[in-house]
Every structure is written in structure tokens, then in C-alpha cells.
Amino acid sequence: MMQYDLVIVGGGPAGLAAAVAAKDHGVDSILIIERDKELGGILNQCIHNGFGLHTFKEELTGPEYASRFIDQVLERGIEYKLNTMVMDISADKTVVAMNREDGMIEIKAKAIILAMGCRERSRGALNIPGYRPAGIYSAGTAQRLVNMEGYMPGKEVVILGSGDIGLIMARRMTLEGAKVKVVAELMPYSGGLKRNIVQCLDDFDIPLKLSHTVVDIEGKNRVEAVTIAEVGPDRKPIPGTEIRYTCDTLLLSCGLIPENELSKSAGVALNPITSGPIVGDNLETNIDGIFACGNVLHVHDLVDYVSQEATTAGKNAALYVQNGAAADAKTVEIVPEGGVRYTVPKFIRPTEMEDNLTVRFRVGDVYKNMAIATYYDDELINKRKRPVMAPGEMEQVILSKKKLAEYPDLTKITIRIEEV
Amino acid sequence: MSIRELTCIGCPLGCALTVTLEETANGVEVTDVTGNTCPKGAIYARKEVTNPTRIVTSTVRVSGGTAAMVNVKTASDIPKSKIFDCVEALKGVEIAAPVQIGDVVLANVAGTGVNIIAARSIAKN
Ligand SMILES: Cc1cc2nc3c(=O)[nH]c(=O)nc-3n(C[C@H](O)[C@H](O)[C@H](O)COP(=O)(O)OP(=O)(O)OC[C@H]3O[C@@H](n4cnc5c(N)ncnc54)[C@H](O)[C@@H]3O)c2cc1C
Ligand code: SF4
Numbered sequence: 001m002m003q004y005d006l007v008i009v010g011g012g013p014a015g016l017a018a019a020v021a022a023k024d025h026g027v028d029s030i031l032i033i034e035r036d037k038e039l040g041g042i043l044n045q046c047i048h049n050g051f052g053l054h055t056f057k058e059e060l061t062g063p064e065y066a067s068r069f070i071d072q073v074l075e076r077g078i079e080y081k082l083n084t085m086v087m088d089i090s091a092d093k094t095v096v097a098m099n100r101e102d103g104m105i106e107i108k109a110k111a112i113i114l115a116m117g118c119r120e121r122s123r124g125a126l127n128i129p130g131y132r133p134a135g136i137y138s139a140g141t142a143q144r145l146v147n148m149e150g151y152m153p154g155k156e157v158v159i160l161g162s163g164d165i166g167l168i169m170a171r172r173m174t175l176e177g178a179k180v181k182v183v184a185e186l187m188p189y190s191g192g193l194k195r196n197i198v199q200c201l202d203d204f205d206i207p208l209k210l211s212h213t214v215v216d217i218e219g220k221n222r223v224e225a226v227t228i229a230e231v232g233p234d235r236k237p238i239p240g241t242e243i244r245y246t247c248d249t250l251l252l253s254c255g256l257i258p259e260n261e262l263s264k265s266a267g268v269a270l271n272p273i274t275s276g277p278i279v280g281d282n283l284e285t286n287i288d289g290i291f292a293c294g295n296v297l298h299v300h301d302l303v304d305y306v307s308q309e310a311t312t313a314g315k316n317a318a319l320y321v322q323n324g325a326a327a328d329a330k331t332v333e334i335v336p337e338g339g340v341r342y343t344v345p346k347f348i349r350p351t352e353m354e355d356n357l358t359v360r361f362r363v364g365d366v367y368k369n370m371a372i373a374t375y376y377d378d379e380l381i382n383k384r385k386r387p388v389m390a391p392g393e394m395e396q397v398i399l400s401k402k403k404l405a406e407y408p409d410l411t412k413i414t415i416r417i418e419e420v
Numbered sequence: 421m422s423i424r425e426l427t428c429i430g431c432p433l434g435c436a437l438t439v440t441l442e443e444t445a446n447g448v449e450v451t452d453v454t455g456n457t458c459p460k461g462a463i464y465a466r467k468e469v470t471n472p473t474r475i476v477t478s479t480v481r482v483s484g485g486t487a488a489m490v491n492v493k494t495a496s497d498i499p500k501s502k503i504f505d506c507v508e509a510l511k512g513v514e515i516a517a518p519v520q521i522g523d524v525v526l527a528n529v530a531g532t533g534v535n536i537i538a539a540r541s542i543a544k545n
Contacts, residue, residue: 047491047539049475061477063491063540067521147479150489175478175507194434198427199474203500387457388433 005029005321007095007109009086009262012041013303014294014310015115016069021314022113023076027321031107032073032080033097039073039080040066041117043303045144048168050195054304065303089114089266091287111289111317114263114277115310118256118295120165135223139165139253143172152176154249158226159183160214162190162197164301164392166253171200180204181245184212184228186235189366191255191392193301215242217250226250256299266290273342274298280331281348281357282316283309288325291317298344298360301394305360309344312354326352332410339363339370339417340395348413350404357399359415363389367417372397375414376407385420421451426468430460439465473497476506477539480525485517485542492525493539498532505530517544 005027008015011034019032038044043051046062053059056068073080084099095107120138137145137153143165145151155178159166162185170180183201188211190197201208209228215237216227230241258276260268269286271278276297277285284291293313294306320326329349336343343361367389374382374397381403389395397415404410426437440452450469453462467473475497479489498506506529515525519542526536 044540047477047479047493049477049493059475061491061493061539064521067540147491148487148489150479150481175476175503194427195429198429202427203474203503387431 001094002031002105002107003029003109004031004107005110006031006113006317007093007107007111008032008113008115009089009095010034010041010115010117010294010296011036011039011080011082012115012117012294013043013066013069013306014117014296014313015041015113016066016073017307017310018113018115018291018293018314018317019078020069020072020076021311022318022321023078023314025315025318027318030078032078033084033086033095034080034082035085037083039070039082042140045140045147046168047147048172051303054302055307062303069307086116086262089262089290091267093289109289111291111320113310113313113317114260114268114285114290114292114296115294115313116259116262116296118258118299120252121255121257133217133219133221133223135219135248136217136250136252139163139169139251142169142249142251146172146176152178153251154178154223154247156181156245156247157249157251158214158228158245158247159251159253160228161185161253161255162192162208162210163253163255164192164196166251167192167196167200169251169253170206171204174204174206178249180206181247182206182228182243183208184214185210186213186231187211189390189392193392213237214250216244223248223250256295258296258299260296263290263292263296268292271342271346274344276344278346279344281345281353282319282326283313283345284316284320284326289317289320291320298342298362301392305394308358309360332404333412334359335412335414336361337414337416339365339367340372340415343415348399348404350401350407350410353399353401353404355401357401359397359399360394361396361415362391362394363417364391366390369420370417371420373414373416373418374399375416376404376410377412383418383420389417424469426465428456428461428464430458430464433457435461437461437465439469441469472500474500474503476503478507478510480510481514482519482542483514483516484545485519486545487542490515490519490525490542491539492536494529494532495535495537498529498534502530502532506532506536510536517542 043062043066049059051065088096218225229237277292293310477493523538
């Protein structure tokens with residue numbers, strides 16, 4: 001059996017930044033395990049610009065952003081295994097992995113960081129009537145085909161869902177000569193960034209139809225046409241509003257879910273809202289010494305936040321390797337209310353946490369001219385006005401350790417959206 | 421006089437901007453911007469109607485490398501009206517591995533004076 005102080009599952013931006021931080025905090029025995037043939041994760045297929053605005057003050061493409069972190073991993077001589085799939089993680093921190101050269105390997109770790117990223121919601125979950133002809137792809141699969149294999153999935157395209165990957169692919173396929181006829185979004189607002197709506201749809205006169213869904217797919221062997229219809233407030237199609245588009249390709253961009261099969265088998269408790277692990281301020285799960293960061297924890301909008309979060313996880317995993325489990329400390333729960341869907345972390349340890357702790361969350365609806373309010377028990381501590389908040393963009397609150405020290409009897413923190 | 425409607429991308433608020441344009445001796449001039457909540461919106465609107473630019477990203481084939489494609493980008497932004505010419509100029513371009521980030525793949529793309537550069541490194545196979 002192999003032994004490492006720290007095993008990191010996943011070599012995407014989260015795994016890479018976590019490894020660098022752990023190494024910089026004094027852990028030398030680190031192994032990153034990645035199932036793909038290269039490091040960098042999903043960023044390798046995201047060739048558009050706009051990554052790293054916050055971190056590097058430059059608009060990098062996905063592979064450029066990834067390479068900055070890959071370089072840091074290589075400079076530090078951190079070990080990694082490619083083409084290696086983690087099959088199982090147990091609560092005693094034994095990792096079972098498999099690859100062609102070594103076959104099945106068992107690795108005993110003192111600490112583990114989960115950084116497996118997320119996957120796209122599959123079309124099975126979408127419940128679209130009609131046949132299942134060829135020509136239906138998830139937007140992420142299409143992104144991989146076009147950008148990494150140089151293969152165009154089709155010539156006339158309809159896109160269901162206005163998540164960022166769908167918007168990016170609308171532009172990409174248009175530039176490659178396809179005709180993108182429409183983007184239909186079930187919700188009354190887009191799940192994507194404004195910037196992408198302007199630069200990927202408006203720039204090319206691609207219509208975005210909000211409150212619309214696909215009601216029929218024609219074609220037996222290959223998609224021939226797609227019919228969309230407007231939906232009412234109950235999200236059911238309104239008869240008489242159908243529009244038919246001839247096309248050979250339907251892309252589905254219907255959201256991402258954290259990839260947590262491994263976490264479950266290790267006994268890691270998940271939050272039903274995020275589908276990611278429940279963690280405290282140090283990003284440790286309910287299992288001692290198992291940490292999580294990046295899209296496996298909750299789906300992020302900007303990769304910069306993934307890197308920041310992963311740095312915190314790497315540092316705390318290093319502390320765990322060096323000092324063992326943290327001493328028992330009082331915990332205070334963060335309760336999301338009134339439009340706040342969840343928070344990461346879910347609880348904090350006021351005496352152990354960082355001086356200024358970033359709590360990230362998403363809201364459940366579009367809010368204009370409202371405020372984010374933070375309460376310590378029933379006392380309003382902070383209220384920050386936000387001109388607009390939308391489910392597609394992450395929000396945050398910063399908690400101060402110094403301030404919390406003034407409330408030794410605190411039982412809960414509430415974060416909610418309120419009138420200004 | 422003409423009117424153009426834009427969405428500001430300066431922040432998530434996404435203000436709906438209305439831009440008034442006037443033909444003058446010096447060409448088209450912006451005489452009014454409304455709908456912006458902050459000054460950034462007016463600056464964006466002026467640039468967007470007089471000289472809109474974009475960074476363009478795409479891919480080209482690589483021979484003899486560890487990957488089939490390498491992603492590329494314009495080294496700086498180019499006029500929006502040149503986007504399609506730029507992508508057209510990249511059709512059929514193939515480069516040989518090894519490729520380093522920043523390598524010039526195509527100089528002065530579509531007469532813009534801007535180079536197309538590699539945005540990732542690809543090792544030789
Ligand atoms: C299809 C798709 C497209 C995206 N496009 C964009 C975009 O255009 N812009 C943007 O800002 N964000 C985009 N995102 C979000 C993007 O994923 C995040 O910003 C960021 O990449 C998350 O980093 P991560 O390290 O948490 O996850 P990832 O980058 O997904 O990395 C996770 C890594 O873990 C590996 N892994 C998973 N399970 C195992 C296992 N069992 N064994 C070994 N290795 C494993 C995976 O192979 C992967 O390399 C996209 C996400 C997806 C799914
Ligand atoms: S005008 Fe100002 S407030 Fe409005 S979207 Fe642009 S940057 Fe944001």
C-alpha cells in the first residue's frame with residue numbers, strides 16, 4: 001500500500017490550487033490523482049477569454065488560466081498521476097485508484113481533498129417528449145468536440161437552457177459556420193452572465209426566448225426539427241405558442257451538479273440544496289481529515305473563486321496533517337433565509353476561523369434594489385445594499401472573527417435578503 | 421439622428437442603455453446616453469457604438485503533437501466587424517508541435533495589425 005500525507009482527487013483548478021497551498025504550508029508528501037490525460041480539468045475545453053479577471057487582472061482563456069497553476073505545481077515538484085481514476089474512498093482515508101500501468105492501487109492518506117468538479121445535468125432528467133435521435137448533445141460535450149477534437153456536431157442548432165456553457169457554444173458554433181436559430185430558457189431570467197448574453201447572443205443576433213421550453217423533437221435517426229413553446233408561471237407549456245425550428249442539432253445547457261459519488265461512499269454528508277458536502281469554515285466535511293473545494297463543493301460562476309476556496313482547503317488540510325484533528329471548538333450554524341438558498345460554509349468555529357471569512361452563497365430569484373442582511377441571533381450586524389442579485393452569480397458575506405468574539409453566547413448567524 | 425439600444429456589461433445590473441447618435445462633419449458622434457446607473461455605462465456605450473472591439477478565440481489543428489487542436493486568441497482586441505474575417509483567416513491553418521503559449525500562429529490577422537497567438541502549450545508526440 002502506498003502512503004501519502006495528502007491525496008487530492010481531481011487535477012482541475014481546485015485540485016491544483018489546493019496542492020500548491022498545502023505544499024506552501026509545509027506538506028511535502030502530496031499526490032494529485034487525475035483521471036484525464038492532462039491536468040487542468042474542464043478549463044482545457046473552455047477556450048474563450050474571461051478567466052482570471054480577479055486573480056490576474058487579465059482576461060485569460062481557460063487553458064492559459066490552468067497553465068499558471070500547473071506551472072506552480074510543477075515548480076514545487078508536487079507529484080501527480082494522470083489517466084488514473086479514483087474508484088473508492090473510505091472513511092479511514094484509504095483511496096482506491098486504477099490505471100493501465102499499476103492496475104488497482106491502494107493509497108493510505110492522512111488527509112484527502114475532494115476536488116472532482118461537477119458534471120452536466122443529463123437529458124434523462126429533462127423529460128423532453130419525442131424520440132431520442134442523434135444530434136442531441138449536452139453543451140459541455142459539444143464544447144469538447146469542437147474545441148478539443150475539432151469536430152462540428154451540426155450545422156443548424158437550437159439550444160435549450162441559457163447557462164454560460166450554452167451561451168459560449170452559441171457563439172463558438174456561429175463562428176465555426178453553424179446557424180444557431182434560438183436559445184430557449186425555461187426560467188423568466190437567464191442563468192448565464194450578462195456579459196455572455198451580450199457578447200455571445202446579441203453580437204450575432206441570436207434570439208433568447210425566456211420562459212420557453214422544448215415540447216417536441218422530430219426525427220428518427222437524426223434531429224430534424226425542434227418545437228419550443230412559451231411556459232406559464234407554473235412552467236407548463238401554453239398551447240398555441242409553439243414555434244417550430246428546423247435543425248440538425250439540439251444542445252442542452254441545463255445546469256451542473258457536483259460529482260459526489262465518491263464522497264457518498266466515504267460517508268460524507270451532502271447538502272441537498274448544493275448536492276455538495278456540508279463543510280465548516282475550514283472546508284472540512286463531517287469526516288475528519290476529508291476536505292472539499294471547487295465545483296464538487298458547490299457550482300461556482302467564476303474560476304477565481306474556485307482557486308481562492310481551494311487555497312483555503314489546501315492550507316487547512318496541511319494543518320490537519322501537521323496537527324491532527326482540530327480541538328473541539330464551539331460551532332455556530334449559518335442559516336440561509338429569505339431568498340438565500342444555501343451558504344458555504346454551513347457552520348463556523350468563531351474561535352478557530354480565519355480573521356475574515358468569506359461565506360459564499362446563491363440567491364433563488366432575481367432581486368433588484370434589495371440588501372443582504374447578516375444577523376447574529378436576532379441582532380442585525382450588517383446590511384449591504386445590492387442593486388441586483390441573480391441566481392447565476394454568486395454572492396458573498398465576510399464574517400469578522402474580531403466581531404464574533406464580542407458574542408460569546410451566539411447560537412446562530414442568519415443571512416437573508418431583505419428590503420433596503 | 422439615430423438611436424441605438426445596448427445592454428451595459430460593466431456589472432451584473434446590466435442597464436439598458438439608449439444611445440443617441442448625430443452625424444457631424446467629424447463623422448458619427450454620440451450626443452446622449454441614457455439608462456446608465458453609473459458613469460461606466462456611458463463610457464461603455466460610447467466605445468461600443470463608435471469603436472466596438474472584441475478578443476477572438478478559436479482553435480487550429482496541430483500536427484505531431486500530444487493533442488489534435490491548440491486554442492488560439494488575438495493578442496489584443498480587434499474591431500468587432502473583423503470577427504468573421506479573423507475566423508475565416510484561421511480556416512485551414514495547421515501548425516507543427518511543439519507549441520508554446522504566446523507563439524505567433526498567424527501574423528497581422530485580416531489586416532488588423534494584431535497577431536493570433538497560441539493560448540496553450542502542446543508538446544511533441
Ligand atoms: C462542461 C463544463 C464547461 C464549463 N465551462 C465553463 C466556462 O466556460 N467558464 C467558467 O467560468 N466555468 C465553466 N465551467 C465551470 C468550471 O468547471 C469551473 O470554473 C472550474 O473548472 C471548476 O474547477 P474544479 O477543479 O472544481 O473542477 P474541474 O475543472 O471539473 O476539475 C475536476 C477534475 O477532477 C477530475 N476527476 C473527477 N472525478 C475523478 C475521479 N474519480 N478520479 C480522478 N479524477 C477525477 C476530473 O477529470 C477533472 O479534471 C464549466 C464546467 C463544465 C462541467
Ligand atoms: S451602467 Fe453602471 S450600473 Fe449599469 S450595468 Fe453598467 S456598470 Fe453596471
